[in-house]
Amino acid sequence: MKVHGKAMRSIWAEPNGSVGIIDQTRLPHAFVTLRLTTLEEAAHAIRSMQVRGAPLIGATAAYGVCLALRVDASDGALERACALLQATRPTAINLKWALDGMRRALHHLSPSEREKAAWAHAAALCDEDVAINHAIGRNGLALIQEAWERKGRKGRVNVLTHCNAGWLATVDWGTALAPLYLAQNEGLPVHVWVDETRPRNQGASLTAWELGQHGVPHTLIADNVGGHLMQHGEVDLCIVGTDRTTARGDVANKIGTYLKALAAKDNGVPFYVALPSPTLDWTLEDGVRDIPIEQRDGRELTDVSGRLASGEVVTVRVTPEGSAVANYGFDVTPARLVTALITERGVCPASQEGLLSLFPERRRLAGGTGT
Numbered sequence: 001m002k003v004h005g006k007a008m009r010s011i012w013a014e015p016n017g018s019v020g021i022i023d024q025t026r027l028p029h030a031f032v033t034l035r036l037t038t039l040e041e042a043a044h045a046i047r048s049m050q051v052r053g054a055p056l057i058g059a060t061a062a063y064g065v066c067l068a069l070r071v072d073a074s075d076g077a078l079e080r081a082c083a084l085l086q087a088t089r090p091t092a093i094n095l096k097w098a099l100d101g102m103r104r105a106l107h108h109l110s111p112s113e114r115e116k117a118a119w120a121h122a123a124a125l126c127d128e129d130v131a132i133n134h135a136i137g138r139n140g141l142a143l144i145q146e147a148w149e150r151k152g153r154k155g156r157v158n159v160l161t162h163c164n165a166g167w168l169a170t171v172d173w174g175t176a177l178a179p180l181y182l183a184q185n186e187g188l189p190v191h192v193w194v195d196e197t198r199p200r201n202q203g204a205s206l207t208a209w210e211l212g213q214h215g216v217p218h219t220l221i222a223d224n225v226g227g228h229l230m231q232h233g234e235v236d237l238c239i240v241g242t243d244r245t246t247a248r249g250d251v252a253n254k255i256g257t258y259l260k261a262l263a264a265k266d267n268g269v270p271f272y273v274a275l276p277s278p279t280l281d282w283t284l285e286d287g288v289r290d291i292p293i294e295q296r297d298g299r300e301l302t303d304v305s306g307r308l309a310s311g312e313v314v315t316v317r318v319t320p321e322g323s324a325v326a327n328y329g330f331d332v333t334p335a336r337l338v339t340a341l342i343t344e345r346g347v348c349p350a351s352q353e354g355l356l357s358l359f360p361e362r363r364r365l366a367g368g369t370g371t
């Protein structure tokens, strides 16, 4: 997507063998890029959320393996790199998907062949992500166009989104926001209600920023406003991302998504999940029971960062000393609350049969290991 008019991706390989990323912890107050040169720097980038978003986490892990193999391309080094990267964050399945893909691409090669093959596989993974997301954009665009027709092509189509499932969460285009970018490019009058998404404020800091860069009309709202807007007919549809979706359509996504889905169900508002196939966990069915939910440092809740009038960015504490803090990063929306899943292969019901209709090659695995 474009940053200050210049087209760029969220991650890229530099000619000197380093990996370029956008430091998302600095947005929206500063646009800073970093160069990762070691496995440890790649792992830190994921752990610290300099990069975040399920697809981008996977891409960063793939490049982290490349950086590791430059130092040591032995079987042991490959396994140690995958283990270190896998341990960075537990919920997004794309991490495991990317690392499993790197292992499959590399384990049969001799150590001397591995680094070159790793860089090629990581690059191909990134290109595949861009193509998947653009296809999700096209499939989601049709839903926005249908909403526009339902409104008699009057006013604007109001879409609510939670957290950041935009191009910053992927290599490019985004998942939940891809349909909005395509709608904007088509001249459809869209408007986005952007949940701020406490405590990390990915909506306020990232979604609002990237929509603004692309000129997409949007309004930032507190996390608890969405239900009120739905009650008053101000939301035509919801589109959110996912970090892991089970074989029967249960959706793990940023904390608070489940509550939005409940409000949408109660008000008859379509609730869509943009789901790239690498984010599907075919080995699980019951997401509430089985998807691991990340718990992060309580300081993400007790402290907030912001920019002073002087331009200095500071961090301040907003809670009393001594209060216990629970910082759950994700929740799981049961499939029954999801109107449909927007995948790169089309839109389907949030169900095992719905997913198998788009991914029939998985039918032989359904009910088996699923991998």
Ligand SMILES: CSC[C@H]1O[C@H](OP(=O)(O)O)[C@H](O)[C@@H]1O
Pocket: 052, 053, 054, 055, 162, 163, 164, 165, 166, 169, 170, 174, 175, 176, 202, 240, 241, 242, 243, 253, 254, 255, 329
């Ligand atoms: C397209 S994946 C976006 C997904 O990832 C976010 O989580 P985090 O920012 O903690 O990596 C959030 O759940 C988004 O929906």
